Amino acid sequence: MAQLSDDCFAFGGPMLSVDEAVGLITSRVNAIADLETVALVDADGRVLARDIAAPLPLPPFTNSAVDGYAVRSADLPQSAEQALPLDGRIQAGGGAHAPIKPAHTVRIFTGAPLPPGAETVFMQEDVRIDQAGKVVLPPGLKPGANVRPAGEDIPQGHVALRAGQRLRPQHLALAAAFGLTRLDVVRRIRVAVFSTGDELASPGEPRAPSQLFDSNRFMLMAMLRRLGCEVSDLGILRDERTSLANGLKQVAGGHDLILTTGGVSTGEEDHVKAAVESIGSLVLWRIAIKPGRPVAMGIIAGTPLIGLPGNPVASFVTFVHVVRPTVLALAGSLQEQLLPIPVRAAFTYKKKIGRREYVRATLRRGEDGVLEAVKFPREGAGLLSSLVETDGLVELGEDIIHVEPGRGVGFLSYAELL
Ligand code: AMP
Ligand code: MG
Numbered sequence: 001m002a003q004l005s006d007d008c009f010a011f012g013g014p015m016l017s018v019d020e021a022v023g024l025i026t027s028r029v030n031a032i033a034d035l036e037t038v039a040l041v042d043a044d045g046r047v048l049a050r051d052i053a054a055p056l057p058l059p060p061f062t063n064s065a066v067d068g069y070a071v072r073s074a075d076l077p078q079s080a081e082q083a084l085p086l087d088g089r090i091q092a093g094g095g096a097h098a099p100i101k102p103a104h105t106v107r108i109f110t111g112a113p114l115p116p117g118a119e120t121v122f123m124q125e126d127v128r129i130d131q132a133g134k135v136v137l138p139p140g141l142k143p144g145a146n147v148r149p150a151g152e153d154i155p156q157g158h159v160a161l162r163a164g165q166r167l168r169p170q171h172l173a174l175a176a177a178f179g180l181t182r183l184d185v186v187r188r189i190r191v192a193v194f195s196t197g198d199e200l201a202s203p204g205e206p207r208a209p210s211q212l213f214d215s216n217r218f219m220l221m222a223m224l225r226r227l228g229c230e231v232s233d234l235g236i237l238r239d240e241r242t243s244l245a246n247g248l249k250q251v252a253g254g255h256d257l258i259l260t261t262g263g264v265s266t267g268e269e270d271h272v273k274a275a276v277e278s279i280g281s282l283v284l285w286r287i288a289i290k291p292g293r294p295v296a297m298g299i300i301a302g303t304p305l306i307g308l309p310g311n312p313v314a315s316f317v318t319f320v321h322v323v324r325p326t327v328l329a330l331a332g333s334l335q336e337q338l339l340p341i342p343v344r345a346a347f348t349y350k351k352k353i354g355r356r357e358y359v360r361a362t363l364r365r366g367e368d369g370v371l372e373a374v375k376f377p378r379e380g381a382g383l384l385s386s387l388v389e390t391d392g393l394v395e396l397g398e399d400i401i402h403v404e405p406g407r408g409v410g411f412l413s414y415a416e417l418l
Contacts, residue, residue: 015286015293017398018356022325024284025297029304031332032256034187040175043167045228046185047331052161055178057151061113063092066146069105069127069135070118073143083134090115105135114147121146164334166228188230189330192251193221195236196244196263196272197310202236215384216261216315220308223319224259226418227327239263244275252280252301256330259323262310264294272296272307280305288355288398291381292318311381317358317393320417338417340395340410347375349403351396358393360386361411373411392417 016024035049064070075084087104090097092111099116100106106115114121120143128136154160160178161171167185175183200214201207214236221231232255237247244263251258263272264285273296276282280300285307287295291314296307306323308315320338328335344366351357361373373394376386392413396403403409 015288016284017354018287018289018321021284021287021295021297022322025304025306025322025326026329026335028283029326029329032186032189032330033332035184036187037182037184040172040181040183043172043175043183043185044169045226046167046183046188047228047333048161048163048165048167048171049184049186049332051159051163052175052178052180052183054154054156054158054160055180057156058153058177059148059150062150063111063113063148064108064121064146065110065148066121066123067109068124068146069122069137070100070108070114071105071120071122071137072100072102072117073119075103075105076120076141076143077137077139079139081136081138083130083132083136085134088115105137119144119147162334164332166328166331166333166336186331186333188228189257189327190232190255191224191229191257191259191327192232192234192255193217193224194234194247194258194260196239196260197236198239198269200236200262216308216310216312219312219316220259220261220319220323223316223323223418224327227324228331229327239269239271241271241275241278244271245279248275248300248305249279252303252305255303257326258300258303258305260305260307261315262308264296264307264309266294270294276300276305276307287318287322289318289321290351290355290357292321295322297322309381312384313360313381313387316387320393320412324418338412340412341371342408343371343373343394343411345375345394345403345407345409346372346405347403348405349375349396351401351403353401354398356398357396357400359396360390361392361394362389363391363411363413371411373409390414 084103084105087101087106089107090112091109094112097115100118108121122137126138130136160174195214195217199211201211203213224231237244260272263270273285276298280298282298285296292309294309295318298305308318360376363371364374366372376390392411395410395412
């Protein structure tokens with residue numbers, strides 16, 4: 001299981017910036033070294049475990065980029081049209097063709113291998129056939145035109161896929177183009193997920209009048225699965241230090257990460273921090289992020305734990321900015337930076353200096369065509385509607401204190417976050 005080195009305690013205590021907290025957590029998390037081999041069709045979303053060097057050039061052979069007529073570059077018409085007789089026909093997937101005869105042209109189709117000696121192809125739209133059946137070629141075509149040389153995409157031996165790459169459909173396409181059927185990937189990161197709180201009932205179970213259904217657990221489990229994790233759903237732990245501590249202790253050995261939601265603030269009924277301290281060590285518990293602030297990070301029997309706040313929006317935001325990089329680090333994945341896209345604020349907002357804040361917003365196109373972020377009208381960190389009815393998060397950096405309409409801000413689309 002993932003182990004954390006011990007000297008991380010030195011950083012505990014004060015409120016850390018998001019970057020400091022993530023830097024601290026990810027530098028102490030050791031990447032999982034266990035590999036497994038999966039079929040190419042099952043590899044989407046997995047983390048590649050080894051570099052892949054091209055076993056063959058792409059394209060594997062020089063071929064025509066168009067339907068048309070292949071010629072030797074020496075036979076290209078220079079200043080006037082020239083009619084050349086036909087010397088055969090090659091279609092895509094067709095067998096080997098004899099070398100092209102001088103002063104001849106070969107009928108060729110897209111993807112077909114060029115006949116030996118030919119380096120250039122005329123598009124069929126650019127030629128005409130004369131009464132004698134000869135192909136009339138116009139002057140002015142450059143040598144090598146309309147040809148895809150072997151290896152022009154990827155030369156043989158080039159490291160085309162890197163270890164740590166989180167595989168997306170285009171990476172699978174490349175592996176398939178190399179003829180690979182199986183890939184070595186990092187085994188799935190095992191994450192134990194708990195909700196905490198006496199006020200919570202699981203969907204499907206009876207709900208007392210003073211309870212609400214646990215929604216965070218389902219959101220977090222889905223987010224983890226989108227990151228390729230294997231999730232253990234451990235239900236709801238009561239707001240009581242000993243049972244919390246026992247619950248956490250039980251799962252520590254068998255998982256790479258423990259994720260909890262709720263119970264990390266400083267209220268009398270917030271017991272996660274104390275439970276972690278009683279059976280492990282607390283590394284940090286406050287991050288300068290809104291919504292979010294209380295985010296605990298600790299270690300129990302060598303297994304990292306991240307305790308997210310209970311308010312659903314805070315839980316969502318801190319998952320994206322703290323848990324996501326931790327999961328990527330555990331999987332040995334290249335950190336995929338979240339780069340906010342520049343948009344124009346269509347709202348007024350005041351914030352605290354020194355804290356990073358995320359504003360839920362919808363995008364629209366302004367009259368001049370520029371994208372504008374419209375803030376969700378209400379701010380509560382408990383409003384699920386605010387996540388459901390918006391397109392993403394406006395990121396306001398630590399040094400910003402207020403936003404006026406028209407100001408440029410960075411926007412992170414929900415579509416890009418996971
Ligand atoms: P806490 O961080 O434990 O103080 O929780 C803050 C608030 O978040 C609670 O009052 C609940 O309304 C809400 N909350 C906590 N946990 C969950 C959960 N798992 N699902 C939905 N809402 C929750
Ligand atoms: Mg609670």
